[in-house]
Structures are given as structure tokens and as C-alpha cells.
Amino acid sequence: MKMAASESEATQAFPNPPSILYKLYTDEAVESGSAPKPPPPVQGHYQMFGAPFNTGDAMIRSLEEQNVQRLYPQQYDKKVELKKLNRSILICFLELLDILIDNPSSPERNDKIKDLSILFINMHHLINEYRPHQARETLRVVLERQKRQRDEMIQQITRAMEKAQTILKTCDGSLKQLITTLPAAEDEQEEMETSQANEKTDQNPVTLDSFVDSQDRDLIKYVDTFK
Amino acid sequence: MADRLTQLQDAVTQMSDYFCNSIGILQQNQTTETKEGGGESSTNNATLFASLISQTATDIETLIESLPDQEYTPEKQEETLKNLVAENQVSGEKLRQVINEAESMLKQVRLYHKTI
Numbered sequence: 300m301k302m303a304a305s306e307s308e309a310t311q312a313f314p315n316p317p318s319i320l321y322k323l324y325t326d327e328a329v330e331s332g333s334a335p336k337p338p339p340p341v342q343g344h345y346q347m348f349g350a351p352f353n354t355g356d357a358m359i360r361s362l363e364e365q366n367v368q369r370l371y372p373q374q375y376d377k378k379v380e381l382k383k384l385n386r387s388i389l390i391c392f393l394e395l396l397d398i399l400i401d402n403p404s405s406p407e408r409n410d411k412i413k414d415l416s417i418l419f420i421n422m423h424h425l426i427n428e429y430r431p432h433q434a435r436e437t438l439r440v441v442l443e444r445q446k447r448q449r450d451e452m453i454q455q456i457t458r459a460m461e462k463a464q465t466i467l468k469t470c471d472g473s474l475k476q477l478i479t480t481l482p483a484a485e486d487e488q489e490e491m492e493t494s495q496a497n498e499k500t501d502q503n504p505v506t507l508d509s510f511v512d513s514q515d516r517d518l519i520k521y522v523d524t525f526k
Numbered sequence: 527m528a529d530r531l532t533q534l535q536d537a538v539t540q541m542s543d544y545f546c547n548s549i550g551i552l553q554q555n556q557t558t559e560t561k562e563g564g565g566e567s568s569t570n571n572a573t574l575f576a577s578l579i580s581q582t583a584t585d586i587e588t589l590i591e592s593l594p595d596q597e598y599t600p601e602k603q604e605e606t607l608k609n610l611v612a613e614n615q616v617s618g619e620k621l622r623q624v625i626n627e628a629e630s631m632l633k634q635v636r637l638y639h640k641t642i
Contacts, residue, residue: 382587389583392579426535429593432594433529450617453621460624467635
């Protein structure tokens with residue numbers, strides 16, 4: 300039985316985390332601090348899918364580091380350079396076609412193909428240089444949304460509280476009247492409204508009559524605290 | 527829909543695919559055409575790839591155009607993020623206060639409801 304469960308888990312595209320780990324993080328364990336701490340961030344060298352990485356490496360390695368010819372100047376406008384590359388790629392392809400038509404076996408052909416691949420690498424590199432900027436901008440948008448949600452929530456709760464207070468205040472007035480004038484049956488109805496809760500009061504009008512005085516004074520006192 | 531950068535990267539990759547495939551098809555047809563003296567299908571293929579490649583080039587151009595003009599420096603972005611985190615914390619604190627207030631109010635109302 301246990302074997303079958305683990306087998307079906309092993310074939311899942313997204314298997315659950317190992318249960319021996321996540322079961323340690325119960326509410327009590329987290330509260331008392333006995334749950335294991337997250338592993339510290341890796342410093343220095345590590346491997347991911349067999350490829351070596353270094354945490355000190357630049358986010359995007361420069362073209363020179365990757366032994367690729369750089370086709371744009373040191374100071375550049377990314378958009379302008381990207382457009383230039385886009386056109387250069389097309390021209391290079393047309394030239395390659397010309398070579399193929401006129402003289403397919405010439406060594407120029409291989410040079411052209413090499414040029415084309417350098418152009419493509421340069422273009423991808425420029426696009427990738429946008430990535431860190433994009434990551435920070437995404438984070439900014441997420442934070443802004445989070446803040447807006449919180450502010451909206453505050454407004455909603457405040458509004459609900461104000462509404463509840465006005466209801467309680469009107470109840471205060473009508474309850475004062477009730478003590479002196481109204482019969483018990485209506486009294487019950489009023490109090491149900493006051494309570495604001497969904498539970499239904501199960502008192503009956505006959506007994507209510509007997510303690511309406513002392514209890515309602517409590518209610519009025521309580522409602523007064525909200526003013 | 528992926529983000530613009532990924533779209534742009536995909537378009538560039540697609541461009542290289544088209545280059546590769548178009549030449550591949552030229553080569554494939556080359557032997558048969560010399561025998562049969564050219565065919566309608568190769569003209570069709572040429573038109574097809576020409577339009578695909580020019581379309582992709584236009585797409586790439588449009589996507590590049592949509593990228594932000596002036597990039598903020600990482601320092602400036604970091605500053606904005608720090609401010610946002612601080613503002614977020616203030617909002618969070620305020621939210622916690624409001625919730626506590628609302629909870630205590632609800633508790634009082636419930637308490638009274640019980641005593642009736």
C-alpha cells in the first residue's frame with residue numbers, strides 16, 4: 300500500500316515535497332521555534348543540473364567573457380542597437396542567399412553563416428540585458444499592488460465599522476424609548492437587530508419582560524461607549 | 527501571454543528557425559527541380575517564407591519599440607523598492623490595527639448578544 304502511494308507520487312509531474320520534512324513544520328513547532336531553520340544561502344560554488352555556478356558571477360556575463368565578438372559600442376541605446384541588429388540579420392540572410400545562388404561552395408558561405416550566428420547571439424544578449432531591469436520592475440508592480448490591496452482593505456473595514464456604529468447608535472435611541480413605552484414583543488425584535496449577529500435569539504416575550512430594565516441599561520451603556 | 531522580453535526572444539528564435547527551414551527546403555527541392563524544371567511548390571514556398579520572415583522582422587521591430595525608452599538605474603529602482611517596502615509596512619501595520627479594532631468591536635457586540 301505504502302509502496303503504491305510512493306510510486307504514484309514518483310510519477311507525478313510535480314511531486315509533493317518529502318513528507319519527513321514538511322511534517323516537522325506544525326503550527327506548534329513553528330511557534331516554539333523547534334522547527335528546523337531554512338538552509339542558509341549558498342556562498343561560492345554550487346551545481347545546478349550538473350552545470351557549475353558561482354554566486355559571485357555577474358548576473359549576465361559580458362559577450363567578451365563568452366568569447367563572442369561584440370557588435371555594438373560601449374555606450375549604446377539598447378533599442379537603437381536592437382533595431383540595427385534586426386535589420387543586419389535580414390541583410391546578412393539575403394547576402395547568404397545570394398552566395399548560395401551564385402557560388403554555393405565558396406568559403407564566403409561559412410563566413411556569412413558565422414556572421415549571422417554572431418548577430419543572433421548579440422541580439423539575444425541585448426535582450427537579456429533587459430532582464431534584471433524587468434525583474435526589478437516586476438517586483439515594484441507586485442509591491443504596489445500589495446499596498447493598494449491593503450489600503451482598500453483598511454477602507455472597507457473602516458466603512459463597515461462606521462456602518463455598524465451608526466446602527467448601534469440608532470438602536471440606542473430606540474432602546475431608550477422601548478424601556479419606557481413599548482411592549483415586550485417588539486422589544487425582542489429590536490434587540491435582535493441590535494445584536495448584529497446572525498444567531499437567532501430564542502427568548503420568549505413573557506420572560507423578557509421581567510429583566511428588560513436591568514439588561515437594557517447595560518446595552519445602552521455599552522452602546523454609549525461607541526459614540 | 528508571456529512578457530514582452532520573452533515574446534521578443536521567441537520571435538528572434540523563430541526568425542532563425544525560418545532561416546534554417548527556408549534554406550533547408552531550397553536544398554531539398556533543388557535536386558527534384560533540376561529534373562522537373564522548376565515547380566509551383568517551390569515558388570509557393572519562397573513566397574511563404576518571404577512573408578513569414580518579413581512578418582517576423584516587423585514583429586521584432588514592434589516589440590523592440592514597445593520596450594521602455596529610458597531605463598531607470600538599478601540604484602534608483604532599488605530606492606523606489608525600498609520606499610515601497612516601507613510604505614507597505616506602514617499600511618500593513620495600519621491594517622492590523624484596524625482589524626484588531628474591528629475584532630474587539632465584534633467581540634463586544636457578541637458578548638452583549640450572549641448576555642441578552
